[in-house]
Amino acid sequence: MKVKKMTKVLSGLFICSMVLTACGGSNDSSSSDKKESSVKLTTEGFPIVEEETTFTMMAPNVGMAEWKDMPLFQDYAEKTGINFDFVTPPSSDFSTKLNLALASGDLPDVIYGAGSGSLTDSMVIEYGEQGTFVALEDLIADNMPNFNKLLEENPEIRKSITTPDGHIYTLPTVSMNEPSAIWPRGPMWYRGEWLEALDVKELPKTTDEFYDLLVRMRDEDPNGNGKKDEIPLTDVKMESTRPWLMAAFGLKAFGVQEDDGKVTYAPMTENYKGYLEFMNKLYSEKLLDQEVFSQADEQKKSKGQKNQLGLFPDWFSYFTTGKDEKGALEDPMFQPLTSEYSEEAVVPKSPGISRGTFAITKEAESPEALLRWVDYFYGPEGAYYINKGPEGVLWEWAENSKGEKVRVYTDIVDTTNVEETRGKLTPAYGLTIPNIDFKNTDDLMIRNEADDELDTSFADFIATETESKLAPAGEVPMPLIYLSKDEIDQIKDTQTDLQTYIEQMEAKFITGVEPLSNWDKYVKTIESMGVDKYVEVYQQAVDRYNQN
Secondary structure, eight states: OBOOOOOSOOOSHHHHHHHHHHTOSOOOTTOTTOOOOSOOBOSSSSOSBSSOEEEEEEOOBOSSOOGGGOHHHHHHHHHHSEEEEEEOOBHHHHHHHHHHHHHHTOOOSEEESOHHHHSOHHHHHHHHHHTSBOOOHHHHHHHOHHHHHHHHHOHHHHHHHOOTTSOOOEEEEEOOSSGGGGOSSOOEEEOHHHHHHTTOOSOOOBHHHHHHHHHHHHHSOTTOSSSSOOEEEOOSTTTTTHHHHHGGGTOOOSSEEEETTEEEEGGGSHHHHHHHHHHHHHHHTTOBOTTTTTOOHHHHHHHHHTTOEEEEEOSSTHHHHOOOHHHHTTSOBOOOOBBTTBSSOOEEOOOSEEEEEEEEBTTOSOHHHHHHHHHGGGSHHHHHHHHHOSTTTSEEEEEOTTSOEEEEEOTTOOTTOHHHHHHHHOSOSSSOOSSBOOOOOGGGOEESSTTOOOOOHHHHHHHHHIIIIIGGGEEOSSOOOOOOHHHHHHHHHHHHHHHHHHHHHHHHHHHTSSOGGGHHHHHHHHHHTTHHHHHHHHHHHHHHHHHO
C-alpha cells in the first residue's frame, strides 16, 4: 500500500518564490516528462485500483465529525480500494489554510468541497496556469462516464467550468433535479397565522400592495398578544431579502447583471434608486426591522420563534419559526412583486452549477484514479449514496406488511433531527461537494417505520410554491463565466472597492443616515472608482462566453 502524507507546512516567501518559478509555464496534463504512475487501474467498475492505495485530501470541516471516521469514506474505500489521509481544518479557517498550502507548495493530492468562496476563480486560473492544478478536460471522457454524459447533455456546464485558457481545473456541483435548485438564496416566507388573522386572501403582487400589507401587520396586532411588538419584515444585513426586493424594480444582481447580452452595473441605475427609496420608506415607518443591519441570524430566528415576524427569509420557514414541516405548510412563499419600474415580475435564478468543488494537484500520482473515484457521485446511484450514506448507518432495508421492500431509518437515528446523524456520516453536509443532486422519488424516501405511509406534503408544497411563483419569473443574472487572469488583474481592486462602497451606502440610504438627495454624488463616486472599465471587462467576458 502506498501512503502519501502532506509534509509539515513550509513557510516563507522563499519557498513560495521557488514554487512560482518552478511552475511558471503553462499547464499541460499530457506533458512528455510525466512520470509513469505505479497506481494500476482496473478496467471498469469497483474496485477502481488493482492494489489498495492512499491519497491525501484537503477539505473544510463543518465540525460534525472527523472525516476519517465517516462511514461514507470507510465504505467507499472498501468498494474502490482508494483511501485518503485527510487534512480538514475548520471551515472558518479553511480559506487561510488553503491559501497557505497553495503558496507554500505543500499540496494535497485533492482539494475537496472548497467551493468558489475559498477556491476562488482567480486562484483556479492562477494556479491552473502555473501547473499546480491538473487540467482535467482530456481525462474526463475516459475516466468519468457519468460526468461526461452530463457534459454531453448539458453543454452549458462545460462552458461554465472551462477557463479562458481552455482547461477544466475543477469539477462542480450540479443541481438540476430538485425545484429548490433554482433558488439563489433561501426565499422569503409569510407567517401564515398573521395572514389568516388579517383575512388576507391573496398575497401582494405589487410594491404598493406589499406596503399596505406591512402596515396592517404593524398596526393590527396579527400575533394577537395585545402588544405592538410585530416586525413586518426582517433580515440580516439585507443579504437574503435584497435579491427578492430588488427584483421588484427589475434588478437581478447587486453588481453586474446581463440582459440580452448587455452588461450593466445595477447599483447605479434609476431602478436601484427606486429600490432604495422604497426600502427607506419601509425603514422610516418601522415596517422594516430597525435592527436589520446590526443583528445576527440567531437574533432573527429568536424573533421568529417568539412570533414577532410577518415576513422573513430562510431556506425553509421552520428554520426561523421553530415549527415542524407540517406547521410550515401554513407559511406561504413570497410572491414576486412588480412596480412602476418593472411591470413584469422577475427574480434572480441560480444557474444550478457551483464551481471549485474538486481539484487535483500536480502531486497526485494518478489523476485518472481520482477522477474515477469522484465520477460515481455524478450518477443517480452515487448521488444518493453520498447524500444518505451506505446501507446500515442512516437507513436500512425493511419489509412492510404488504411484503414490499422499503427503506427505514436505523435505530441510531433521532428522527426528529435526522441531519444530526447525516452530518456525521458523509461530507455532503454544509458544503458544496462534487456531485449531482438526486430526485427524491418514492423508492428512495426513508420511513420511520416500514408500514408508515410516505408523507410528501412538505416536498410537494415546496415544489408547488417554487414552480408557481419563482420559476415563471426566474432569470439567471449573469452567465457563469470565468474572467482571464489579465481581466482579473484589471478589475480586482475595483471589484473589492465597489462592493464595500455599495454595501455601506445601501445601509446608509435605507436607514436615512445618507439622504437620497446625495444620489448623484453617490453615482459620481462609483464612476470615479472605475466602474466603466469594470463593466467593460465583464462585457467582453460575456461576449466570449456567448461566442463559444
